[in-house]
Amino acid sequence: MLREEILRAAEALLDEAGDESALTLRAVAARTGVTTPAVYRHFADKSALIAAVCMRVWESLGTAVREAIEAADDPFQGLRHGAVAYMRFGIDHPVHYRLLMMGRPPRPGEPHPEREAAMACLEYMAGAIRPCVEMGVLRGDPQHIALRSITAMHGCIALAIAHPYFPWPEDAEQFLDEVARMAGLGSAALGWLTSGPRRDVPSAEAYAASFQAWAGQFQGS
Amino acid sequence: MLREEILRAAEALLDEAGDESALTLRAVAARTGVTTPAVYRHFADKSALIAAVCMRVWESLGTAVREAIEAADDPFQGLRHGAVAYMRFGIDHPVHYRLLMMGRPPRPGEPHPEREAAMACLEYMAGAIRPCVEMGVLRGDPQHIALRSITAMHGCIALAIAHPYFPWPEDAEQFLDEVARMAGLGSAALGWLTSGPRRDVPSAEAYAASFQAWAGQFQGS
């Protein structure tokens, strides 16, 4: 009822102003048509409201990534397109992405509702990586690889949001794709340098020698 | 004189509280031993003060990265160690890194003192990448490659700061190194897939065939 209206008002404020400083309890209440303290009947405090706003956006992010992964032909394409979908979502919803992923770190012991949402995001990527590991191309713990790969995706969005004046390429879509491929190819190369190819997967074994030859000059890197 | 004392007080507040919300003009003024509006004689407003605080930290970041690059044996090691030094700095100074790199994006037309500092950071990485391009290992515009690689480094720090509860590996140093290598190897692979090896550099040409063989399975990625 009113809770829903408050959330809608908050979301509208965020979209219109494009700046989270416009999201004040007074503004939200006024837009909803109630007085300020009425908001406290539905949200413990301001941060709870913000968390609730983020949660709804988060779900659409989850489905966007999942759909991109599922629509792909093979695991590698799934990883690639999932990563691009993730970044695209951040670019398209900068304010929400800021709130959810670039907010103040939680004080130890403080309840942190976004925590599970962020962990779920990590799990999405790990899920897309797992088949690639099973194919013998990526090596190591899927969650570890996901964590490492997500640094590139998150960094791309975070940097673009906070520093729009950087010399970003005109073709944003291609750049996102490059970042996704950099992370995928780099992770594959890193795994092969560290662990070698999987012995039980013929296709991986077949590429081992040629990769080792190529990667020779990167041994230190 | 007083300006310097105010900056020191602000920096001390940041370090002690570990939270930028502790940085209020009143607290800074009280710690300096003057009244609040006296700060306005030396800084236009609060954001100018914050920018000034960041600037001093920024310079030490610059020297840390530069020294790491210069101390390396070859360009690739320089890139690797420079990247790790950059990330290490962010991990060691989370509050300052947050203020400088994860702050609110500048409104168009708004003066943004950190802008040149952030651009200088990009230039550092481009400078470390340029020799690798000349060696024929990385392909493309150094600044473009720097921008793409920095996404991984920035993302690593930004994610670690904002989401400390993520399943980060125990050996942080090794993880930073992995991220740096992922970006380096991934960028190299991406360049070779896109542009092929440099024809005029024999060592690059020599590895082309073996890399192409390895990368065959990643054509789509």
Add this chain to the structure above:
DNA sequence: GACGTCAAGTTGACAACGTCAATCTGCCGC
């Protein structure tokens, strides 16, 4: 040595913010 000038700091205040205690209102069940 008295004077004007001007930078530097203080006083007092304003609006906006998050938050809360106390109060009012309208509806449901007995």
Add this chain to the structure above:
DNA sequence: GCGGCAGATTGACGTTGTCAACTTGACGTC
């Protein structure tokens, strides 16, 4: 008809960034 109670309002408190007006003190000039 009446008690109880969820839900909204009133009024206020403390804190924040910011500013106008005033005071202070040092310096150079006649």
